[in-house]
Amino acid sequence: MSDSSTIVRLQGLQNLYAQGFQSAFIDRAIQQVIATEADNTEAELRRLRQKLEHYEQRYHMTSADFYSRFRTxxxxxxxxxxxxxxxxxxxxxxQKRLHELHTLL
Known part of the structure; x- marks a missing residue:
């Protein structure tokens, strides 16, 4: 399924809900999809954090400090x-994606 067809489907659901349609099944399914994606994103964040910690220990600086110096x-x-x-x-x-997912839970 392409991104555009997913967007079209989501917009269709949004239109139905705006017209008063309700479905406990769809509500639960969407909640579960978002929760699962948040879990997967947290795992991805942990993996990236480990990679950053490797460099932080090797070069004795935080990633934020490094990035400031890198950008200059x-x-x-x-x-x-x-x-x-x-x-x-x-x-x-x-991190941004995870924050956005958590606002949807």
Whole structure:
């Protein structure tokens, strides 16, 4: 199923609900989908956190401090620096997704 067909289906459900339609089955199913996705996202966040901790211990600085220095080009562009920055970007994106999922629970 493509992203666009999922969006169309969700918009269709939104329209039905806006017109007064109710379904306990759909409510439970959506709640379960969101909860499962939140669990999967938390696991992904833990994996990324472990990768960040590896670099933090190796270079004796937090990822936030590293990223500030990286963005001002203080740290160069060796492979560790590039990988760390990618993992930090991913981590921030996953944190945001998890926050959004939790607001839906």
């Amino acid at each position: 080009s203080e740290l160069g562009a060796d492979i560790d620096v590039v990988e760390w920055s990618i993992f930090y970007d991913l981590y921030q994106g996953v």
